[in-house]
Amino acid sequence: MTKIADFHAYPDAHGRFGDFGGVYVAETLMEPLAELTEAYNRLRNDPSFIAELDRDLKYYVGRPSPIYHAERLSRHVGGAKILLKREDLNHTGAHKINNTVGQALVARHMGKTRIIAETGAGQHGVASATVAARMGLKCVVYMGAVDIERQKINVYRMKLLGAEVIPVTSGSKTLKDALNEAMRDWVTNVADTFYIIGTVAGPHPYPQMVRDFNAIVGREARQQMLEQYGRLPDAITACVGGGSNAIGLFHAFLNDASVRIVGAEAAGEGIETGRHAASLAAGKPGVLHGNRTYVLSDENGQITETHSVSAGLDYPGVGPEHAFLKDAGRAEYVGITDDEALEAFHLLARTEGILAALESSHAIAQAMKLARELPADALVLANLSGRGDKDVHTIAAREGIEL
Amino acid sequence: MKTRFERRFAELKAAGRTGLIPFVTAGDPLPEAVVPMLHALVAGGADVIELGVPFSDPMADGPVIQHASERAIARGVGLKTVLGWVAEFRQTDADTPIVLMGYLNPLEMYGYERFATDAVAAGVDGVLLVDCPIEEAHVLEPLRAAGLDQILLASPTTAPARMERLCKASSGFLYYVSFAGITGSAQLSTDDIAARVAAIRTASSAPVAVGFGVRNAGSAVAIAAFADAVVIGSALVERLAEATSVDDAATRAHDFLAPIRAALDARKG
Numbered sequence: 001m002t003k004i005a006d007f008h009a010y011p012d013a014h015g016r017f018g019d020f021g022g023v024y025v026a027e028t029l030m031e032p033l034a035e036l037t038e039a040y041n042r043l044r045n046d047p048s049f050i051a052e053l054d055r056d057l058k059y060y061v062g063r064p065s066p067i068y069h070a071e072r073l074s075r076h077v078g079g080a081k082i083l084l085k086r087e088d089l090n091h092t093g094a095h096k097i098n099n100t101v102g103q104a105l106v107a108r109h110m111g112k113t114r115i116i117a118e119t120g121a122g123q124h125g126v127a128s129a130t131v132a133a134r135m136g137l138k139c140v141v142y143m144g145a146v147d148i149e150r151q152k153i154n155v156y157r158m159k160l161l162g163a164e165v166i167p168v169t170s171g172s173k174t175l176k177d178a179l180n181e182a183m184r185d186w187v188t189n190v191a192d193t194f195y196i197i198g199t200v201a202g203p204h205p206y207p208q209m210v211r212d213f214n215a216i217v218g219r220e221a222r223q224q225m226l227e228q229y230g231r232l233p234d235a236i237t238a239c240v241g242g243g244s245n246a247i248g249l250f251h252a253f254l255n256d257a258s259v260r261i262v263g264a265e266a267a268g269e270g271i272e273t274g275r276h277a278a279s280l281a282a283g284k285p286g287v288l289h290g291n292r293t294y295v296l297s298d299e300n301g302q303i304t305e306t307h308s309v310s311a312g313l314d315y316p317g318v319g320p321e322h323a324f325l326k327d328a329g330r331a332e333y334v335g336i337t338d339d340e341a342l343e344a345f346h347l348l349a350r351t352e353g354i355l356a357a358l359e360s361s362h363a364i365a366q367a368m369k370l371a372r373e374l375p376a377d378a379l380v381l382a383n384l385s386g387r388g389d390k391d392v393h394t395i396a397a398r399e400g401i402e403l
Numbered sequence: 404m405k406t407r408f409e410r411r412f413a414e415l416k417a418a419g420r421t422g423l424i425p426f427v428t429a430g431d432p433l434p435e436a437v438v439p440m441l442h443a444l445v446a447g448g449a450d451v452i453e454l455g456v457p458f459s460d461p462m463a464d465g466p467v468i469q470h471a472s473e474r475a476i477a478r479g480v481g482l483k484t485v486l487g488w489v490a491e492f493r494q495t496d497a498d499t500p501i502v503l504m505g506y507l508n509p510l511e512m513y514g515y516e517r518f519a520t521d522a523v524a525a526g527v528d529g530v531l532l533v534d535c536p537i538e539e540a541h542v543l544e545p546l547r548a549a550g551l552d553q554i555l556l557a558s559p560t561t562a563p564a565r566m567e568r569l570c571k572a573s574s575g576f577l578y579y580v581s582f583a584g585i586t587g588s589a590q591l592s593t594d595d596i597a598a599r600v601a602a603i604r605t606a607s608s609a610p611v612a613v614g615f616g617v618r619n620a621g622s623a624v625a626i627a628a629f630a631d632a633v634v635i636g637s638a639l640v641e642r643l644a645e646a647t648s649v650d651d652a653a654t655r656a657h658d659f660l661a662p663i664r665a666a667l668d669a670r671k672g
Contacts (some may be wrong), residue, residue: 014538024507024534026463027569028580031560170469171459183462190560287507287534288460300481301509302459 004328007254010321015204015291018327020320023203025290029183032190037205039110044212049105056101057216060134061091063098065217067224067381072351073364079371080378083233084354084364085221085249087385094357094386095214095245096127100196102213104131107194114138114193118182120147120175120241121312121359122154123386124198129163139163142182144174147311154390172305175241175315179289199242200319203290207319214248221381222252229379235260235370238383239362240333241277241313243322245385254330263322264366266308267335277306279318280326280333288317294326309338309394310358312386336362344368345388345395357386358394407500407528408552408575411450412610412631421667422632423448423623424612425639425660426504428455428468429485430475432643436652437488440643443653445499448664450632451576451612453531456485456505463533467637471644482509482518486525493526500528502554502575507535507542515542519549529554529575537572547574556580559599570607577607578634580615581626597629620666627667635663 010017015037023033043049057063065086074082087095100117107115115132117139119125125141132139141158145167148155158165171177179202186195197206200214225232236253238246240263253259268276276282279294286295288303296304296316308314325331341358344365348354356364360383367382374380388395396403405413415422425444429437441452457475461468489501503522510518510532522530529552535543543553552575557566559582570577581596600611613626614634623633642659646652 022539023536024539025536026533026558026580027536027556028463028558028560030536030538030565031558031562170466171473176460180460180462184465187463284512286511289462290534295508297459297508297512299512300476300483301512302457302476302481303508 004330007330010324011204011208015208017321017324019285020292020323021204021207022292023290024287024292025203026187028187029203032186033203033205040106040205040209043106043109049109053102053105056105057098061097061101062089063216064220064224065089067221067228070348070352073348074371076347076351077368077371079376080234080374080380082367082371083379083381084384085217085381087217087245087383088354088356088360088387092123092127092130093389094123094127095217095248096124096198097130098216098248099198099210099213099244100124100127100131103194103196103209104135104137107137107196108135110194112192112194114140114189115196116140116142116182116185116193117196117198118142118175118178119198120178120314121310121357122147122151122158122390123312125163125165126154126157126161128196128198129158129161132163133161140185141165142168142178142185144168144172144178146173147175150394151311151390152393175311176289176303176317199244200247200321201242201289201291201293201317207291207321210244211247211251211321214244215251217245217248217383218250218252221249225381232256232259233379233381234374235262236381237262237264237363237366237370239264239313239359239385240280240318240322241266241315241359242317243319245383247319247321249383250325250331261331262366262370263331263333264336264362265333266310266313266362267337268307268309270337271335275307276335277308277314277316278335279316280322281335285323291320293317293320293323309341309398310362312357312359313362334366336365340365342395342398354384355388356384357388358391360385406552406575407498408451411498411500412576415450415631421627421630421670422450422610422612423660423664423667424451424453424614424632424634425449426453426455426634426636427643427656428457428471428475428640429488430457430478430480431471431640432474432646432652433649434478434480434484436646436649438491439649439653440656441492442496443657444660445496447657447660449499449660451500451502453502453504453634453636454485454489456482456503456509458506458509461506465637467641471640482513486521486527489527490525501526502529502531503527504531505533507532515545519545519551522551523549528552531556531578537568540572554578557603559595563602566603567606570603570609573609576610576612576632577603579603579611579613581613582616593625596626600629620663623663624666624670627670633667
């Protein structure tokens with residue numbers, strides 16, 4: 001394990017986080033990606049762009065989001081204080097808007113008139129449709145046919161916002177296939193089209209750009225912790241599918257050695273059953289969707305189908321920076337099963353009056369585990385990355401209730 | 404010692420012929436038809452064969468090749484099976500160069516060193532890895548060391564300075580993707596392609612094959628005016644998809660290619 005002096009120095013100019021990341025795409029995409037990298041590098045250091053983004057985050061998204069002490073939940077669990085970073089209170093109900101607001105501004109600066117996006121749970125699709133509507137851009141969202149079925153409310157939300165939702169019927173008909181299809185659209189329509197990737201995966205510069213736009217979560221949280229509690233948390237946790245909300249929270253804390261960092265992956269029905277989406281806990285390094293990272297694949301190199309009760313975590317890869325943090329020993333990645341996530345969902349609803357997204361419920365479950373291990377004066381901060389309204393049908397169906 | 408590519412492209416040049424490079428997905432339509440089909444393609448006029456290694460997430464491929472991959476994967480076809488077919492083909496064809504075309508992850512899982520050894524032993528001549536641009540090609544060092552060529556793609560979006568780097572790094576031949584899209588699409592502006600290929604020739608003496616969007620004898624002949632070789636993939640894969648037996652697949656392969664071969668040869672006269 002190599003000792004990393006500054007975790008904020010990554011990625012390098014080639015988009016590499018140590019052995020991970022990079023640009024593994026067809027030649028046709030190299031030039032468009034180079035153009036995007038150049039535009040993004042220019043904009044991210046441009047004070048007027050930063051001011052524009054800050055304004056949108058404040059007045060449109062509704063930032064900053066608070067840190068909330070879940071007192072009754074903490075008492076129920078016993079042990080450390082559980083604190084929640086309330087990304088569910090953002091406009092559109094999840095952290096995803098932090099990124100889409102940023103990328104939409106990049107798209108406008110690059111003169112693109114058409115937005116495409118892939119979506120799993122539909123939160124990123126909604127967040128993309130939202131910013132496209134606001135900017136008067138055409139928006140096409142690719143979504144796996146299986147996910148369309150289990151996230152009907154979000155599909156309708158996207159349509160209300162004026163987006164066209166295209167069902168993807170290839171492969172496993174979930175998030176990974178939606179990403180393939182969006183990439184195919186981009187390669188064909190690159191002249192007028194901007195591809196807003198929703199997670200910290202894909203080829204460089206996406207893992208960096210999506211992280212940067214979500215890193216506001218950790219920057220705010222770090223400052224709020226110092227203001228509200230006079231110190232940093234002892235542990236922070238977030239759910240990891242592709243890993244955008246997790247890297248958003250983690251990034252500001254990476255150089256704070258005293259802060260334990262734990263990512264909660266979807267263990268589905270249990271890692272030992274094979275029906276899960278825990279790429280870091282159970283996968284190995286490979287190449288998927290334009291970057292080198294941990295992937296779930298069989299001996300022939302075919303990407304395997306994943307399972308999670310939450311569509312947003314149902315992804316067989318993971319952002320390359322998480323792969324890097326795992327191998328560097330800076331972050332731990334553990335599995336939370338469907339049942340554990342559901343239990344956390346219900347407990348949070350009844351003790352705090354908050355319906356968390358099923359994705360975020362994995363982080364809540366992990367926070368509960370950490371709280372049990374730690375003393376009463378310890379602080380555990382979990383990213384409540386999204387609200388659970390979209391999951392009400394899924395939960396009802398699991399419990400045999402017809403709505 | 405000259406490679407099979409060098410010998411084949413030298414023969415084509417000496418004869419004033421345009422090379423014909425069919426692409427088929429290994430394992431589709433029937434795993435047992437692969438080797439007979441490869442021989443049928445050679446009999447039908449193939450000069451080089453691109454054999455697609457099925458991958459679950461073929462990001463640069465259109466629906467025809469995606470579905471062919473899905474069908475092959477459903478039948479359990481993997482890199483190891485594909486290498487076995489190449490070895491079998493080589494027992495009776497020592498001359499036709501074979502390129503394995505696909506994506507990196509199957510090689511990642513197989514292991515690059517092990518793949519290099521096994522591919523050379525099977526009689527593979529080169530690889531075309533769609534998601535491995537020159538920036539990442541360091542991972543393929545074991546393949547180069549073992550004598551496998553890396554065929555690179557150039558596209559309409561490739562900037563001139565980059566084109567020079569591609570030409571330098573490519574070995575075997577250079578594959579010009581005739582438009583910015585996925586495999587199997589139909590747009591084609593022959594004049595634009597001709598101009599781009601002419602530009603490539605100022606930077607490189609490597610043979611240039613042109614593909615993506617070539618569907619029949621007519622489009623092949625149009626490309627042949629300025630390319631050293633023409634690649635045909637999706638239209639052939641589509642034609643093969645409905646084959647019902649080994650003989651049917653081989654016949655379809657031969658009958659699809661033969662008229663294109665004849666049209667290319669007639670063009671010269």
